[in-house]
Amino acid sequence: MGNIRGKHTPIFFLFLLPSMFAFTIIIIIPLIMGVYYSFTDWNAVPGTPINWVGLDNYIAMFSDVTFLHSFIVTIVFSAISIVLINFLAFMFALLVTAKLKLANLYRAGFFLPNLIGGIVLGYIWFFIFNNAIPALGSAAGSDFFSQSFLGNRYTSLFAMIIVTTWQMAGYIMMIYVAAIQSVPVSLLEAAQIDGAKYYQRLKHILMPLIAPAFTITLFLTLVNTFRMFDVNFALTAGGPSGIFMGQALRTTELLALNIFNTAHTFNDQAQGQARAIIFFILLLIISLVQVYFNKRKEIEA
Amino acid sequence: MKMKKMVALLMVVAMVLALIVACTPNNDAPVETPAEETPAEEDPQPEPEDEPAVEAPVANGEITLVNNKIEIHSALTAFAQVFYEETGIFVDVQSFGGETPYAPALSAMFASGLEPEIFVFEGIAGYEDARGAGRVYDLSGQPWLNDTDLAYISPTDGTPVGFPVNIEGWGLGYNVRILEEAGIDPTTLTNVNAIREALETIEAQKDELGLDAVVSMTAGAGMEWVTGLHGVNAYLSLGLAYDDTSVIDALLAGEVDEERLLAFAEYYNMIFQFSDQDVLLTGGYDDQLALFALENAAFIHQGNWVDPTFAELGVNFEMGYIPHAFLEEDTEGIFVGAPSWYMVNARAENIDAALAFLDFMASSPEGHQYMAIDSGQVPAFRSVELTPEGPLSIAVMDWSARGMIYAWHQNEMPSGFGMGTLGPIFEEMARGNITPEEFTRMVAEAVATIP
Numbered sequence: 129m130g131n132i133r134g135k136h137t138p139i140f141f142l143f144l145l146p147s148m149f150a151f152t153i154i155i156i157i158p159l160i161m162g163v164y165y166s167f168t169d170w171n172a173v174p175g176t177p178i179n180w181v182g183l184d185n186y187i188a189m190f191s192d193v194t195f196l197h198s199f200i201v202t203i204v205f206s207a208i209s210i211v212l213i214n215f216l217a218f219m220f221a222l223l224v225t226a227k228l229k230l231a232n233l234y235r236a237g238f239f240l241p242n243l244i245g246g247i248v249l250g251y252i253w254f255f256i257f258n259n260a261i262p263a264l265g266s267a268a269g270s271d272f273f274s275q276s277f278l279g280n281r282y283t284s285l286f287a288m289i290i291v292t293t294w295q296m297a298g299y300i301m302m303i304y305v306a307a308i309q310s311v312p313v314s315l316l317e318a319a320q321i322d323g324a325k326y327y328q329r330l331k332h333i334l335m336p337l338i339a340p341a342f343t344i345t346l347f348l349t350l351v352n353t354f355r356m357f358d359v360n361f362a363l364t365a366g367g368p369s370g371i372f373m374g375q376a377l378r379t380t381e382l383l384a385l386n387i388f389n390t391a392h393t394f395n396d397q398a399q400g401q402a403r404a405i406i407f408f409i410l411l412l413i414i415s416l417v418q419v420y421f422n423k424r425k426e427i428e429a
Numbered sequence: 430m431k432m433k434k435m436v437a438l439l440m441v442v443a444m445v446l447a448l449i450v451a452c453t454p455n456n457d458a459p460v461e462t463p464a465e466e467t468p469a470e471e472d473p474q475p476e477p478e479d480e481p482a483v484e485a486p487v488a489n490g491e492i493t494l495v496n497n498k499i500e501i502h503s504a505l506t507a508f509a510q511v512f513y514e515e516t517g518i519f520v521d522v523q524s525f526g527g528e529t530p531y532a533p534a535l536s537a538m539f540a541s542g543l544e545p546e547i548f549v550f551e552g553i554a555g556y557e558d559a560r561g562a563g564r565v566y567d568l569s570g571q572p573w574l575n576d577t578d579l580a581y582i583s584p585t586d587g588t589p590v591g592f593p594v595n596i597e598g599w600g601l602g603y604n605v606r607i608l609e610e611a612g613i614d615p616t617t618l619t620n621v622n623a624i625r626e627a628l629e630t631i632e633a634q635k636d637e638l639g640l641d642a643v644v645s646m647t648a649g650a651g652m653e654w655v656t657g658l659h660g661v662n663a664y665l666s667l668g669l670a671y672d673d674t675s676v677i678d679a680l681l682a683g684e685v686d687e688e689r690l691l692a693f694a695e696y697y698n699m700i701f702q703f704s705d706q707d708v709l710l711t712g713g714y715d716d717q718l719a720l721f722a723l724e725n726a727a728f729i730h731q732g733n734w735v736d737p738t739f740a741e742l743g744v745n746f747e748m749g750y751i752p753h754a755f756l757e758e759d760t761e762g763i764f765v766g767a768p769s770w771y772m773v774n775a776r777a778e779n780i781d782a783a784l785a786f787l788d789f790m791a792s793s794p795e796g797h798q799y800m801a802i803d804s805g806q807v808p809a810f811r812s813v814e815l816t817p818e819g820p821l822s823i824a825v826m827d828w829s830a831r832g833m834i835y836a837w838h839q840n841e842m843p844s845g846f847g848m849g850t851l852g853p854i855f856e857e858m859a860r861g862n863i864t865p866e867e868f869t870r871m872v873a874e875a876v877a878t879i880p
Contacts, residue, residue: 368856
């Protein structure tokens with residue numbers, strides 16, 4: 129066996145070459161260029177000289193109130209979204225794996241929103257929050273619902289959480305469904321015969337057995353909510369305004385939109401690049417920590 | 430076994446080769462392809478001008494014009510055809526816009542060795558790029574220069590280098606009928622007190638006039654260009670001579686004129702208070718236009734570029750502009766400028782033909798017909814007597830013909846400063862979270878960070 133592998137190693141590498149080549153061109157080289165640009169005053173116009181500015185971009189970034197604010201908002205947004213998405217997705221998964229009559233219909237229904245692109249979704253919900261809900265709200269005589277959710281910094285953030293949850297819960301549900309279906313029925317039945325209640329079976333049999341699914345779903349929701357851009361861009365565009373540390377800014381501008389605006393609205397490409405690097409490192413650390421802890425849970429199970 | 434290995438190896442080699450071939454820059458492409466083919470492929474519009482190019486061997490040459498407005502492509506092509514019949518010079522019009530953004534398409538042309546005779550630039554950034562590449566042609570002495578105030582003047586040496594494509598303008602747009610019914614003479618609305626009085630008069634008669642609100646204005650997320658750019662320009666140029674750059678110069682040096690800024694803040698605070706609050710705080714562009722188009726508001730804070738949308742909506746009432754007169758003293762004039770210019774490319778072959786084309790556009794009746802009617806724009810030349818069809822374009826042309834115009838300086842602010850930094854401050858005032866005094870202080874603080 130070892131002999132065969134040794135003999136074939138060069139061929140294996142050759143097979144790897146095309147995809148390694150593409151990966152290098154598309155991911156590795158741009159990443160290295162990005163790190164380089166973040167230390168310069170690069171402005172993306174061909175032909176203009178690029179000057180080394182050291183850590184200037186990084187220093188400017190952390191003294192920018194809008195970036196700090198985006199940081200906080202993104203963490204709040206992600207934390208609430210992750211909990212909400214996973215909770216709902218798990219509930220949906222339990223629902224559609226129970227022996228219900230219309231289980232398949234529910235499954236398709238819950239998954240459907242995931243097929244709509246984020247930008248389109250943003251515009252649809254923009255209309256719902258700005259027109260439909262206030263119209264219904266004033267018809268029902270409710271003060272809270274007759275105002276647009278997008279007009280207030282707190283409800284506006286919550287509106288984004290609702291849309292994100294609505295979009296992602298179905299996809300995460302499918303992962304839970306697959307995991308639940310792989311659990312042998314005999315184990316659950318044995319527990320039932322031993323007298324375990326539904327909640328006990330859930331907590332002590334089902335959940336430990338699908339621990340690997342939690343690793344995946346938490347990772348996916350974490351990364352996706354942290355990188356949230358399209359719904360943010362189309363639904364709130366960062367609005368409404370608010371004051372943070374004495375400066376007027378966009379209160380629902382998440383990190384990805386903040387980076388986009390830095391690079392394109394403020395036309396500060398190098399600064400945007402530097403923010404993207406910090407964003408990348410942050411995401412890497414959080415993901416690694418999360419996967420590490422989840423993996424430990426799996427081993428215990 | 431051996432056979433299998435050979436096959437595998439061959440396949441890998443083939444794959445790698447295919448990748449290498451696919452990724453090697455095709456050096457002979459620009460030579461093999463005719464000059465106009467590469468960009469034409471990206472052009473979303475069909476190219477009707479292929480025909481004459483085949484029919485007539487170019488007697489007096491051929492020039493290429495790169496246009497950034499896809500919506501005027503067919504009018505411009507038709508005008509180019511008139512020019513061809515007149516002079517035998519064929520103008521290849523290539524339009525980019527919409528899904529093929531103009532600036533990258535133009536850079537791609539330059540990068541592939543093409544040098545179109547005429548291309549569009551939109552201000553200092555485009556000018557600087559062209560200057561860096563040695564493409565700026567000095568247009569001094571061109572006959573049409575006497576007929577316009579809006580040629581692009583090089584900031585480096587003061588020579589004219591850009592032919593104004595069109596002009597656009599804005600003031601506070603009004604509905605003629607509603608003002609008449611409310612008993613207000615718009616010609617008197619040239620200072621802040623008169624405007625305040627007019628707004629209050631209409632507010633009091635809102636129900637009789639069938640209005641939702643007095644003003645249709647937006648200040649929310651995504652609409653910062655209305656406040657942070659067009660709005661701010663009132664502070665930068667109202668009441669100043671067209672070439673007076675004192676306020677913008679001070680701003681770029683980090684200083685504000687506090688008295689002027691406070692008057693400006695109080696004016697916008699007033700506009701916000703008389704606006705439809707839903708449209709103001711959460712509405713988009715369509716909401717803003719609809720409110721005015723349906724005659725549910727008497728005033729609108731938008732420029733004449735809304736005319737085509739109004740035409741689509743079937744709007745047929747009369748409109749006009751009053752100045753954004755935020756000062757106590759009278760200031761008569763709206764903000765008019767050229768959003769883009771044609772540059773003649775100094776590195777192109779057929780410069781004389783390009784100059785002839787621009788002169789033909791500025792001075793011939795056909796050119797005037799094209800600029801004012803067929804392309805639906807407002808021409809930048811005084812000698813044009815045709816009137817465009819859009820109601821607000823007519824108003825812009827009217828103010829412009831009387832010479833009552835103030836300059837555009839909003840694009841001279843640093844990128845993103847108007848929309849990104851000042852926009853949220855405007856929105857805070859619109860929400861009633863800050864007073865005009867706090868607005869003034871916050872803007873002053875933001876301006877201080879510019880230098």
